[in-house]
Amino acid sequence: MPDMKVIPNEFSFNAAISACEKGGQWQLALSILNSMPDMRVIPDEISYNAAISACEKGGRWQLALDLLSSMADMRVIPDEISYNAAISACEKGGQWQLALGLLSSMADMRLIPNKISYSATISACDKGGQWQLALGLLSSMPDMRVTPNEISFSAAISACEKGGPWHLALGLLSSMPDLTVIPDEISYSAAIGACEKGGQWQLALGLLSSMTDMRVIPDEISHNAAISAFEQGGQWQLALGLLSSMPEMRAIPDEISYSAAISACEKRGQWQLALGLLSRMPDMSVSPNEISYSAALSACEKGGQWQLALGLLSSMTAVCLRTLLLRLCSCSPTP
Template sequence: SSCVLYRQPHAIPRFLALCMLHAIVLEKWCLKRALATGLRFSGTEALQLLPKKERALINGKTLAKYNEVVRNCAREKRWQAAVFLLDQVVARNLKPDVVTYTSAGVGCKNAHKWQRALWIFGAMKHEVLPDAVAYGMAIGACEKGLLWEGSLFLLSDMLHQSVAPNAFTYSATMSACNRATRWLCSLQLFKTLPSRKAVDSFVCNAAITACEKGRQWRDALHVLINMEALSIRSDRVSFNATISACDKAHAWDHALHLLYGMRAARCSPELVTYNATMSALGRAHQWKLAVGLLRSMPKSVEPDVVTYSVLIEALG
C-alpha cells in the first residue's frame, strides 16, 4: 500500500516521479522559479513592504539580520517580501541557511502559495540539509495543495536523510491524507508511529478526523480515550470529530454521552457539537432527547438553520 511508503524505500521511485511533476523534488532552476514567478514588482517596491525598522536591520547585510526579517515576514504572511529577501541573500552571496529557506517557505505556505513553498524547499535541498522544521514546512505545503502522496514521500525522505520526524510532521502528513480523503492512509500512519514522543494533541486529532471521515466511530472513541491515558488533553476538535463519527455511524447514545463528558473534561460544547449530537439523535428519531438538548443549550450558543433542520428530522 502507498500508505506505508515512508517505511518502504524501494517504493520511492514511483513517488519521486509524482513529486517531480509537482515540483517537490527540484533542480537548481526552481529557486529562480520561486523567486521570479508571480512577483509583479521591482526590488524597490518590495522594500516598501518592509517597515523602516526591518529595512534598517537588513542594511547590516548579515545573514542573521536577514533571517530575523524573513521570519517576521513569514509570521505575518508577507510572502512577497520573504521571497524578495531570499533573493537578496542569494544575490549578495550570503549563502542562505536552513533558517532562511524555511522561513521564506513558511511565508509562502501561510499565504497559500504552496507551489512556491515547495520550489523553495527543493532549492534548499541542493544547498543545505533540511531539518525537521523545513520538512514540516514542505509537508504543510503538500497539505494545502492536497498532495497526499507528496507528503508521504517527504516523510520517507526524512528517514532516508536521517532526519527524525516529529509530532508536527506526522500530524501534517496525516492531515494531508485526510484532506485528500485518504483517511485509511492517515490511520495506518497513526498506528505505526514509532514512539510516544511522536504523539501530541494534533496527531490524535488528525487520527480522530480520519476515523470520522471513514465512519470508524469505535476507533475514534479508542483514540479519544487513549489521549487521557497518554496525558494528552482532548479539546473541542477531539470531541467534535468523535461525536461526528458517532453521528455518521448512528451511535447516538455515544454521541450524547460524549457531549456531556466534555464538561467533565473542562471543554465547553459549541454549536457544532450540539448540531452533530442532535443530528445523531435525529437519525435515530430520538425526538424527546433532541428537544431536551435544544432546551439545555446555553444562551451563549445560538441555534442556527442546521440545528432546527436536524430537530425536524428527529420529529419526523
Template sequence: MVEGRGEEVVGCLEEVGLLGAEIGDDVGDNKERGKKLDKGDDRSRGGRGRWQGWRVHASWAPSTLHYNAATANHLIAAYARHHQTPHAHQLFDEIPQPNVISFTSLMTSYNVTNRPDMALRLFGRMPALGVRPNSFTVATAIAACSRVGDVHSGVNLHALVETGGLRDDVVVSTALVGFYAKANYLVEARKMFDGMECGNVVSWGAMISGYAQSGDGRSAILLFSEFLGRDLRANHFMLSSVVNACASMGRLGLGKSIHGKVVRCWHEGNEVIEGALIDMYTKCGCFEYARKVFDRIVNPSLVVFTSIIVAAAKYGLAKLALDLFDEMVEKGVKPNEVTFLGVLHACSHGGLVDVGLGYLDSMNRLYGVVPGAKHYTCVVDMLGRAGRLDQAYEMSKNIEVTGDDELMLWSTLLSASRIHSRLDVAAEAGERLKEFNTDVAGAYMAMKNAYVSVGEWEGAMQVRSEMRRRGIRKEPGCSWVEIKDVPYVFRAGDVEKCSRGSEVMALLRDLEVKMEGRGYVTGSTKRYLIEEGKELDVTIGVHSEMLAIGFGL
C-alpha cells in the same frame, strides 16, 4: 531577591561544588557560576532531574549586593531556559543598569512562556533607559508581535528596521518573513524573502509555511522544490508544512515522496510531522496509510492520538475512534478540546447519540476540559442527524455563543432541519442567520433546498429573491481526485465542465437507482423552479464529492 532555604541550599551547594565559597568572592567568580547555571549544568539539578539553579543563586547572590550586568544576564538566561520567568524578571529589576542582553533575554523568556505582551512592554521601556536594541532584540520583538497578532506594531517595527539599517540582517529579515507569513500578508512576506541575499532554512520554512497555511499549497510545493536545489537541509518544521500543502491539494503521490524524505532525514519520530502525515493520508483517501504511520509510533503523543482519532471519525469509523480514545486515556495521555471534537464527530457520524452525550458530560467532570461552542455545535449536528430536532433546537437556544460560533451553530441546525424537512425549525434558524452581515450563502442555500425538498416552491423563490437582493452568491463546493499523479477538480453542480460529464451522471443515476432499491432514500438530482418565465435548474444532491467519486469509478 530569591531567598535561601537552609539545609536544602547547603545540599545543593555541595552538589555543584560551591560550598565554602568566600563571601568576598569577586564578580568574576559569580559570572562563571552564572555561566554554569545558564548552561544547565547537571550538577545544578536535584535528584529527580529538575533544574534547581535558583537554590544555588539564593546562596551566593546576597554576597554581591550590586550585580554585574554580565553575571545577571547569565542568570536571567538560566531562568528563562527553564521557564522561570517570574524569577528572571525579579532579577532583571534588581540590576542597576540592565543592558541590551538583559532586555533581550527576558523578552525571549516571555515569548517562550506565551506572554508576548510583556515582551513588547519591555521593548517599549528600552528608549527611556537609553538602551539601543540590537538585531536579536528587534527580532524578538517582531516575534512577539506575531504571537500576539499585533500587525500594526509589527509594521512599525519593520519601519524601524528600514530606518535603522537592519534590513540586511538575516536574523531580522527572517523574523519579518515569519511575521508577515503568519499574518497572511504573503505579498509582503515574499518581498522580504526575495530581498534576502542569503536566506536560511528558517526563512525558507516560514515562507513555505505561510503559503501552506493560507491554502496556497501549489506555491508552497513550488518553493520547496526550489529549496531542494540549495545547499540546505530541511528541518521538521518545513517538512510538516510541505506535507500539509500536499494534504490541501490532495497530492497523494507527492505526499508519499515527502514521507520518504522525512524518513531519510531522520525526522520520522517528530510528533508534528507524524500528525501532519496522518492528516495528509486521511485527506487523500488512504486511511490505511494513516493507520500504519500511527501504529509505528512507540509512544504516541497527544498530537498524534488526536490526529488519528479525528481521522477515524472523518471516515465514519466510530468504534475505532472511541477505542483509540480509550487507549489514549489508558496510556495516561490527557485529551484536550480538539480530541473531544474528534470523539463527538465520530459519535455524530456513527449515530451514537447517547454515547456522544455521555462524552459531552464527562469532558469537564473527568478531564477538566470545558466544552466550547464547537463542541456544542457538534452535538447539535449529532442530534440533528439522528432526527432529534426538538432537542437540538432547545440546546441551540440555551447555548451562549456569539460571532462566527453562533453562525456555525445555527447553520448546522438549519442543515439538519432541511434533511428532516422541518420547515418550522429551518425558518427559525434562517431568521437567526439573517442577523449576520457576513457571507451566509451556505445557510441561504440550505434554506432554499429545505423548501424545495418538500415542494414549497414559493418559499424557495422567496429565499432566492432575498439572496439576490443582498447580493449573496454561493461559491460552489470543490473536490478533486488524483489519478496517476494527475489531479482532476470538480465543482458542485458544474456537470458541463466535468470531465466525461455525461458518463459520470449516467453512473450516478444508476447508483441512485440501486441505492433506492435497497431502501436508501435519496433526493432527486434535479429540481426546477419557474422564475420570470424561465426554467431554472436547481441542483440538489450533485455535490462535488459525488462528481469526483463518479469520475474515479
C-alpha cells in the same frame, strides 16, 4: 559625522522574512529571499524555513516544495523544520501523497520525524479521505519513539469520522488517557461527528455530556455534531433542547446548528417548530441559507401547508439570488 552605511546581513534578512511569514506576506517573503544573493548574503536554513512557512500559510504548497528542493542547490541542508513546514503546506493543499513522500524521505536525509511531522501527515491523510493510512501512521509513531499528542489523535479521529467505522473513532478517543494525552474539544467533536455518521445518537449524547466531566468545554462544532446526530436519529426534542442550551455554554448557534435542528423537526413532521426556528434565525444574527430553507420547505410540504411552502420558496429564491450576486461582486476585479 559621516553617514554610516548599514550593510544587511543574514540576521536582518531572516528577521524580515520571518516578519513576512507571521504577517502572511508570502510574496514579500520570497522576494526578500531571492534578493539575498544580490546583496552578497547567503541564505541559510533559517531563511528557507521562514520562507517555506510563509508559503505554507499562504496555501502555496507548490512553492513550498520548490523551495525545499532548491535548498540543496544553495548548499543549504534542510532540517526537521524545513520538512515540517513543507508537509504542513501539502496538508493544507490536500496533497496527502506528497505529505507521505516527504515524511518517508526524512530518513534519507538522516532526519528524525517528530510529532509535528506525523500530525501534519495524518491530517493530510484525513483531508484526503485516507483513514486507513491515518491510523497506520498513528500506530507507527511509538515504534519511531514519537509519542502521539492530541493533534495526532484528533486528526486520526477526524479521518475515521469522514470515512472509517465510528467505533474506531471512539476507540481512539478512549485510548488517549492511557498515553497521558488529554482529549480536547477537537478530539471530542470529531468523535461525536463519527457517531452522527454512524447513526449513534445515544453515544453522541454521552460524549457531549462527558466533556464537562473531563473539563473540556463543548464548542459550536461539538454542539453542531451532536444536533446533527439527533437529527439523524429523529430526536427533534433533544435537538431543540441542545440548540437552546448553547448560549449557556458560551457556544453561539450558527446556520449549521439551526439547519440541523430544522431538519430534525422536518423529519418528525413538526412544521410549526421548523418555521419558528427559521423565523428566529435573523433575531439571533444568523442568516438562513439554502439548507435552512429547504428543510423548512420540506416540513411544510409534509404537513400539507402548500401556501406556506410557496411563501418560503419565494423567500428562498430571493436569498439565493442575493447570495449569487454577492459572490459575483466579490469575484469581480476592482478597478
